[in-house]
Amino acid sequence: MSSPTNGNAFKKNGRIVIIGASLAGLRGAEALRNEGFSGHLTIIGDEPHEPYDRPPLSKQVQKGWVKADHTKLPRMRKVDAEWRLGVAATGLDRASGVVRLANGDEVAGDALLIATGVRARPWPNPEEAKLEGVYTLRTCEDAARLQAALAARPRRVLVIGAGFIGSEVASVCRELGLEVTVAERAAAPLAGALGNVIGAIAAEMQRDAGVDLRTGVGVTKLEGDAKRHVRHARLSDGTMLDVDVVLASLGSIRNVEWLEGAGLAAGFWGVACDAGCRAFDLHGLVTNHIFVAGDVARSPHVLFEYQFLSLEQWANAVLGAEIAAHNMVCAETERRPYLPLPENWSGQFSRNIKTIGVPSFGDELVFTQGSPKERRFAAAYGRRGRIIGAVTFDYGKWLQYYGAQIERSGPFPPPAAGFDVPADARVVPAEFPARGATTAAPDVVLTGHEPNERQAEFRPRTEPRQKRAA
Amino acid sequence: MAMRIVVDLNRCLGYAQCVPLAPKTLKLSGEEALEYDPNPDDAQRQQVLRAAASCPVQAIIVEQLAEKKK
Numbered sequence: 001m002s003s004p005t006n007g008n009a010f011k012k013n014g015r016i017v018i019i020g021a022s023l024a025g026l027r028g029a030e031a032l033r034n035e036g037f038s039g040h041l042t043i044i045g046d047e048p049h050e051p052y053d054r055p056p057l058s059k060q061v062q063k064g065w066v067k068a069d070h071t072k073l074p075r076m077r078k079v080d081a082e083w084r085l086g087v088a089a090t091g092l093d094r095a096s097g098v099v100r101l102a103n104g105d106e107v108a109g110d111a112l113l114i115a116t117g118v119r120a121r122p123w124p125n126p127e128e129a130k131l132e133g134v135y136t137l138r139t140c141e142d143a144a145r146l147q148a149a150l151a152a153r154p155r156r157v158l159v160i161g162a163g164f165i166g167s168e169v170a171s172v173c174r175e176l177g178l179e180v181t182v183a184e185r186a187a188a189p190l191a192g193a194l195g196n197v198i199g200a201i202a203a204e205m206q207r208d209a210g211v212d213l214r215t216g217v218g219v220t221k222l223e224g225d226a227k228r229h230v231r232h233a234r235l236s237d238g239t240m241l242d243v244d245v246v247l248a249s250l251g252s253i254r255n256v257e258w259l260e261g262a263g264l265a266a267g268f269w270g271v272a273c274d275a276g277c278r279a280f281d282l283h284g285l286v287t288n289h290i291f292v293a294g295d296v297a298r299s300p301h302v303l304f305e306y307q308f309l310s311l312e313q314w315a316n317a318v319l320g321a322e323i324a325a326h327n328m329v330c331a332e333t334e335r336r337p338y339l340p341l342p343e344n345w346s347g348q349f350s351r352n353i354k355t356i357g358v359p360s361f362g363d364e365l366v367f368t369q370g371s372p373k374e375r376r377f378a379a380a381y382g383r384r385g386r387i388i389g390a391v392t393f394d395y396g397k398w399l400q401y402y403g404a405q406i407e408r409s410g411p412f413p414p415p416a417a418g419f420d421v422p423a424d425a426r427v428v429p430a431e432f433p434a435r436g437a438t439t440a441a442p443d444v445v446l447t448g449h450e451p452n453e454r455q456a457e458f459r460p461r462t463e464p465r466q467k468r469a470a
Numbered sequence: 471m472a473m474r475i476v477v478d479l480n481r482c483l484g485y486a487q488c489v490p491l492a493p494k495t496l497k498l499s500g501e502e503a504l505e506y507d508p509n510p511d512d513a514q515r516q517q518v519l520r521a522a523a524s525c526p527v528q529a530i531i532v533e534q535l536a537e538k539k540k
Binding site: 056060065066070076314344347348 | 500535
């Protein structure tokens, strides 16, 4: 066995296993070959498809313009990998580097890259979730089913949860001329990501487009007809709606269950890792040969008070996988930190919404350019007197201007941009909602009294602690 | 047979130079939000390559090889 600590032999003849065959897994594999890794590379993916891009699934695909299976990712180079697609990883033995698969096979690696991502959070009532016409949206199969349902011209679509995905699908529904109700428990759409002040603008956008937007309400019941097809939804304010299609867009759950018992710092928060993408073990000690990238990774970030951040963003999958790949095969002195300036985008209601930095890390907001009324603007987010995020609506050309200030830990409020500055540039609270309770949190407990006995023990819960109503 | 592209929409700034060069593959929704067909038909190849070359911020990523899959 060639150990990763034995640099050249490992780079030439080592075995690397990538668990996860989506954007992060693919770009990680390509980066490993670019780094000169010529050993055996295995890529394991639970979906039967070769890597595909997900952002179009809630937009072009739902519009009926692009087929759900037509978002295959372009390849940047040959990866010469053994692809194990359509079979999930079910376990990891850290000591031997063996990954167990759902079909009973085992794949051994000298180094591993965990890129198992997230899945859609299902509707919490399992019986109601099984009704025909109730959907989630994460995979290309999900997208194909939802698109077919929208194309069948339902009387009304109910979108539960007005985050980015829910809002994008609501936008498509209106573009298709479909009646759509959006039910959101917070005070406004996009409130979790952008706060209520920007959320109020998103709410106006939705209502102007003809969305029946209901905020501050949850959905308490979905009812089916005799054929078990959803027909009615009851809201927490007592309203009954007639609906033929329901999209539960309730955020995501990280795919970490397969790591149970592996002794890694893996749980509902993702897989914790250092700024070089090395996984932490259960005790918070860094491992040598297990790396993490993409949606499932959670690492500390110097710009954000060294807090551990998980970034469910496209660029995070690409850039994180490239750094992980580099650090997997390089000499210790050549390691690189992964210090991204987070960026994201969403197309909805004919607007291009972009963010840079971490808006939700802030507590204050100031409109810096353009006009909120015309929904063409830039706004900056601040925390403790420095700028930590920015959002633009159809104002993307200025995003990097704010990005540069965030990288420099510039002051908040930022100095006036000198172009298109609104008359009213007051700092206001950004109004982020309180963080919701997490679900199915495992217990980690400390045991032992003597220093050599002291250790953490992971006690997975067999039942979710509480089910969060949407 | 389809070609494969992906647009880095963080990088895309909505200049929309690409849209008239490959209108069947790249469209604007509103003034700035780009939408595109990730796997356009091979018949679109020349137009798509021209559109990719025209992007001032080089946000359109085109497949670099025809690798045997699996």
